[in-house]
Amino acid sequence: MAITKELIDGLIVTIQNLYLADDIPWVIGYSGGKDSTATLQLTWLALWELPPEKLTKVVHVINTDTMVESPVIEKWVSKSLKMMDEASKMVESKVETLFVTHRLTPEADNTFWVNFIGRGYPFPRKKLRWCTDRLKIQPVNKFVKDKIAEHGEIILVLGTRKAESANRAKTMAYYEKKRVRELLSPTPTLANELVFSPLEDWTNNDVWVFLMQYENPWGLSNNELQTLYMSASEDKECPMMTEKNLPTCGQSRFGCWVCTMVEKDKSMEAMISNDDEKAWMTPLLEFRNRFGDEAMDRTRRSFKKMQGYLQGSYERLHHGPYLKEWRERWLRELLENQKEINMYGPEEFSDYELITLPELRCIRRIWVFEKHEFDDSLPRIYKEVTGKEMPKYFRPPMGKFSERSLKYTQDLGYSTIFWSFAYVDWYDSNQPSHEEAKNKIYSRTHPGAIVLLHSNSQTNAEILDEVLTHWEEEGYTLKSLDYLTKSKK
Numbered sequence: 001m002a003i004t005k006e007l008i009d010g011l012i013v014t015i016q017n018l019y020l021a022d023d024i025p026w027v028i029g030y031s032g033g034k035d036s037t038a039t040l041q042l043t044w045l046a047l048w049e050l051p052p053e054k055l056t057k058v059v060h061v062i063n064t065d066t067m068v069e070s071p072v073i074e075k076w077v078s079k080s081l082k083m084m085d086e087a088s089k090m091v092e093s094k095v096e097t098l099f100v101t102h103r104l105t106p107e108a109d110n111t112f113w114v115n116f117i118g119r120g121y122p123f124p125r126k127k128l129r130w131c132t133d134r135l136k137i138q139p140v141n142k143f144v145k146d147k148i149a150e151h152g153e154i155i156l157v158l159g160t161r162k163a164e165s166a167n168r169a170k171t172m173a174y175y176e177k178k179r180v181r182e183l184l185s186p187t188p189t190l191a192n193e194l195v196f197s198p199l200e201d202w203t204n205n206d207v208w209v210f211l212m213q214y215e216n217p218w219g220l221s222n223n224e225l226q227t228l229y230m231s232a233s234e235d236k237e238c239p240m241m242t243e244k245n246l247p248t249c250g251q252s253r254f255g256c257w258v259c260t261m262v263e264k265d266k267s268m269e270a271m272i273s274n275d276d277e278k279a280w281m282t283p284l285l286e287f288r289n290r291f292g293d294e295a296m297d298r299t300r301r302s303f304k305k306m307q308g309y310l311q312g313s314y315e316r317l318h319h320g321p322y323l324k325e326w327r328e329r330w331l332r333e334l335l336e337n338q339k340e341i342n343m344y345g346p347e348e349f350s351d352y353e354l355i356t357l358p359e360l361r362c363i364r365r366i367w368v369f370e371k372h373e374f375d376d377s378l379p380r381i382y383k384e385v386t387g388k389e390m391p392k393y394f395r396p397p398m399g400k401f402s403e404r405s406l407k408y409t410q411d412l413g414y415s416t417i418f419w420s421f422a423y424v425d426w427y428d429s430n431q432p433s434h435e436e437a438k439n440k441i442y443s444r445t446h447p448g449a450i451v452l453l454h455s456n457s458q459t460n461a462e463i464l465d466e467v468l469t470h471w472e473e474e475g476y477t478l479k480s481l482d483y484l485t486k487s488k489k
Helices: 003-021 034-048 072-088 114-117 131-151 167-175 204-214 222-231 266-274 276-291 294-300 324-344 357-369 378-386 403-409 434-443 458-473 482-486
Strands: 026-031 059-064 099-104 154-157 193-196
Touching: 003 034, 026 034, 026 403, 034 059, 034 204, 034 222, 059 072, 059 131, 059 378, 072 099, 072 222, 099 131, 099 458, 114 324, 114 357, 131 154, 131 378, 222 266, 266 276, 276 324, 276 357, 324 357, 324 378, 357 378, 434 458
Parallel strands: 026 059, 026 154, 059 099, 154 193
Antiparallel strands: none
16 A cells, blocks of 8 residues: 555545534544654544534544653653643644643552552563553553543554554454444443544555655654654664565564563664663663573572461462562662663753662552551662652541541651642532633632642643643742651741
């Protein structure tokens, strides 16, 4: 199939007709890779050509951040989403914002590090692939289910292609036969979720030809994207429109830098080998190879299961979670790698986090309260590596407290933090509108305010960038709780 202007124009008309056919909202999966970029770019170009009065429904652009993405890719995606937000403001439509971006993450107590270092789950492998569901599928399903509950149905637009693999082609062909309407396939997991795959018959080469011929509408450089793929290929080449037996650079794998589902992370290895300026990622690659060592794995694990009992068969005990010494060792090494990246990596990674404070708090809770490791070693490890005390803040649930609770938290070294403003934003199924939320926030903003915005609020996530910009324009400066508590001393 040749990527011609006639073919693209026809596909644009198809997308327009599908968008105008009903009131069902669209959700586009965006990973930052070539396929999802081409899919979103096609959709953007198609809708941009429609009259503003016909743009009546929002297109949700979702990206799943596993929190262990390759640092280079994570920065690329963050930059892209920010540019989308700015470019979408320039699109005239009947809705407030036509393209609304969403960064989806796993729950704080269910991230890779909380399960691996906290609970001691063995590193993922083919027979124990616990990571994909927790890090990717669950956040997406939660978002999709919320939209289905709100609208009754959604159309999920994906960059899946039959040429990706024989299994993918077989699956897509199977659901193609079950289409409930033209171009829309059902999904095996969720009812009222229909899938549209505009690139289903494209090859890798087709994708690259399109990306090189059509300018990215939100301002991202498709040439930079191609360079990114080239750097992740072993030969640093990306043949296009040449010999049929040559693969394009689209074969490069982008994903989690901790992934142990593959024997070697050839993508990161190639990036480091092809570009001296990416040598700062070497410690991450070496760390991944060490904890993913299959030969050493059983020696690092306890015979006790997560629940504390022994299990076995044929007079042989089965191994359980990782021993305390190894979980502590890996936490220390992870923090050391983070410190090294902050100090010696590129300037844009000077505050980059391999593991977040909420994750550290979850790990600490698991070690002390679930595993009964009462030496409470995590704060000590954190201080030894970073030279800093772990921030200790306590927000009383629902604001309920007593003199006794205040004393207990103080004795434990915690600062009790209250808030000066909050609003009803925590009901998943009853979210306030953007305008309602912004009016409440702006009207109650004052110098020194501590604003409580619940993290589960979809509205808060969608308006946060606009709110922060508004505060800055009003002359406010955002400070951390560390600044607040230190200024009181």
